[in-house]
Amino acid sequence: MNPPKMFLAALVLIPLGLSLFVIVPLAEGDAKADKALEDARKRGQVLYKQSWKKGAKACFACHVRGPNKLTGRRLKTYPKYDKALRKVVTAQEKINNMIKTKSGGAGLDLGHADLTALEAYISTLK
């Protein structure tokens, strides 16, 4: 290879090689992120179908059909004013309140992985 050709080859190959250092970890990061989200949704699905106390109802029991059918689109309307709570609430606050008032639970700290999992699952509902 003569010098000008070598220069051209370097001009193409060096950025190509460097870009691999960026692209490969990014792709790995995507796989990890996808898996984490999928796990959260699966956990949320389990929680959605269980009640927090014997004899209490699961979310699913009241929200699968009818006027209270829950969908991702509905969840997107938060934050909004909640009549029952008499203030503007986030989706997590509303979900947490449902756990306490309808599903027999004690409620969770906001940001708790289980609350986020429920939110992640509900957001997939059509």
Ligand code: HEC
């Ligand atoms: C016994 C029935 C019942 C159970 C169990 C129940 N809910 Fe509800 N939920 C309702 C009713 C009725 C409403 C509408 C009145 C209100 O907003 O308080 C509602 C409202 C909601 C809303 C607001 C919907 C909107 O359009 O703004 C969300 C979100 C919600 N529930 C999530 C849940 C989750 C998550 C669970 C399980 C932890 C759950 N609910 C358990 C009856 C129930």
